[in-house]
Amino acid sequence: MSLGADLGLGQPMEHVLRECLIAMRLAERVGLDTKGRATVCYTALLTWVGCHVDAYEQAKWFGDDLAFKSDFPMVDGAGTGFVLRHLGAGRPLVDRARLGLALIGGGRREVEAIIDNHRRAAEDLAHQLGLDAEVRDSLGQAFERWDGRGTPGLARGPAISLASRLVSMADVVEVFHRLGGVEAAVAVARERRGTQFDPELVDLFVSVADEILVGPGGEATWNAVIAAEPELDVVLTGAELDAALAAVANFADVKSPYTLGHSCAVAVLAESAARTAGLVEADAVLVRRAAYVHDLGRLGVSNAIWDKPGSLSVGERERVRLHPYLTERMLAASALAPLGTVAIAHHERLDGSGYPRGITGDALPMVARILGAADAYRSKLEPRPHRARLTADQAAAYLRDEVRVGRLDGDAVEGVLQVAGHAVRRRRSWPAGLTAREVEVLRLAARGLAVAAIAAQLGISKKTAANHVEHIYVKIGVSNRARASLFAVKHGLIGDDDIDAESRQR
Structure with a gap:
């Protein structure tokens, strides 16, 4: 989920992992015990996890929601000037003026609620994942500021949890370090000393910045975070893993109002179709879990594209075609990597016309064919900004047309349609x-x-x-x-x- 937050923030993947390492190294120097460092770790990984829940509104007001959020760390408080600079970005002057008038009206409350929405979403996910009260409390204060001008504005100074203060500073200095090195990171910490950041933590950071900011890159960052926190040893049962993946699925789907509940619905269809097709139990479980996570990569594409009512440009289509690849890369470093190898193929087609790799024929495993058919069927039942939802019969007809022209697998489609309640066409009996x-x-x-x-x-x-x-x-x-x-x-x-x-x- 931290990698999803990276995408949703418009930051390079592993921004949050590097931020987590910085915060945990500072926590160790502050003298936090194992429990306290675990709270810092989970707070860092989840603070921005809800950054996409109102991406629809962000795109409505600011155009490319990813560009808007990627600029957020660059200012000491996203005040009126920051909002006005981004209002209607990329749109004609008359549209920007119209949005300005709307902002003066009721729109201001909607814009001001954005950060609070992120905070509440992170708290809710932490609860769903069974994290303790200390983590939830820290997430609730993640956007407070030392000077009291944060969100929700209920705490200031030392009343803010230490984990929240550490993560708040680590989040910003990671961005500046990546863009300008140690000197830039130290400069921004000093600049925001006493406003956004705890002055004592800034002084500590400045004194050890060279040691704190050194670290591994690539997949080594993932391993470094795990090695740094001894409490990251919780083993989930199969049922607990499914519950966690379902929570992640619902979290990803709220990026757009057009996809609410999509991934869990696909999971039900795909698993049932796999069993109907006679796949072994392990494959039925695999396709269910791959369905839960198949659209995580959507977080890396702006809602200005997902929610666009008209046709997409060539460049926009290419960004859409990238999202299965992003899903696979998000899962690649973890124990969930096998799910990524299936999830990446949910838009592949037998004739090679799919994406992102143009896989053809027998190179596309049956679990991926079933996932692709389930995703296509469910998508047709859902409205999209450029079309109304199809009826169940229309969706079934679409899938069968795709079989006839050689893009979808006939057995996979009939399996999906059977579990969806459609009359199944007679197939050859083996x-x-x-x-x-x-x-x-x-x-x-x-x-x-x-x-x-x-x-x-x-x-x-x-x-x-x-x-x-x-x-x-x-x-x-x-x-x-x-x-x-x-x-x-x-x-x-x-x-x-x-x-x-x-x-x-x-």
């Missing part, structure tokens, strides 16, 4: 209850391909291929390749006519 994917695996196994070779040819993991082979042998009542070959020949699964028929069907 012997012994085999699925179409299992027939593909059986044909390769019958020809003598080892599990690794089957996995490579079908674009699936070796473990998934092995599970398929095991289930196939159980279904057809054999225990070795030779007998499986006899079964395949006996039931006409090897001939060219059958292969061509299946290809046409799929």
Whole structure:
């Protein structure tokens, strides 16, 4: 989620991780105990996690919401001048004037509520994730200022939690250090001493800035944060992981009013379709969890694009096509990396017309085909700024048209439509209850391909291929390749006519 906050802030990924390291190093020098450092850690990682919840309003007032937020650390308080400079950015003068008049009216309250919305969203997520009261209290004060002019303006000076004061300074000095080195970081800390920042913390930071700001880059930053905090050793059960991922899914979806509830709905469809298609339990779980996180990368694209009522420019379309890649990169360094390898493919299509990689045919695993079909179906049921929502029948017709032209997988689409309550078109019935994917695996196994070779040819993991082979042998009542070959020949699964028929069907 901290990587999502980076994207939502218009900052380079790992800004928050580096901020977290700075805050924790200062916390150690202040003398905080293990519990106190854990509070600093979670406060740093989650302070900005709600920065996208009102991105729709931000884009309405300020154009590119990412550009607006990326400038926020550069000023000592986003006052009237800051707001007016960004009001209607990128729009014609007459539109900016209209927004100015609206701001004088009721719009001022909406703009002033932006930071408070971020604070409340972070507190709410911390509660959903089961974090303790100390973390929630620190997040509640994350946007207070030493001089009392912060949000919500209920605390000032030493009454602000120490974790909040540490994170507030670390957030800004990380940006200035990245842009101008140690000298710039020290300068901004001194400049805001006694206004935004705690004077004593500034003096401490200035005295040890060279040591505090040195640190690893790249994936090493992720590992450094984990190593620096001994309390980051909580292990989630399967149910707890699903609950956390569902919370993350809902958090990502609130970026736009057009996608509320989208990811969790896709997860339900995809998991049920996977089970209907006869996928093994591990794959059904995998596609459910990948669905929860498949749209995290949307945080890295401005709402000026997502919520645009007209057609997109070439550049805007390219930014949209980037969001699955951002999802995969956000997950790549963590234990959730396997989810990213599925999630990145939810806009890929069998004919290579999808994105971001233009994957074709058998290189697209069945779990990704199901996720893509579930995402496409659910998206059509939801309104978008450029179109009204489709009816369920219209959405089903769209998916079947995509099958007919070779973009979506027929089995995946019919599985999704079946669990969504549509009458399923009769598909070819394979012997012994085999699925179409299992027939593909059986044909390769019958020809003598080892599990690794089957996995490579079908674009699936070796473990998934092995599970398929095991289930196939159980279904057809054999225990070795030779007998499986006899079964395949006996039931006409090897001939060219059958292969061509299946290809046409799929």
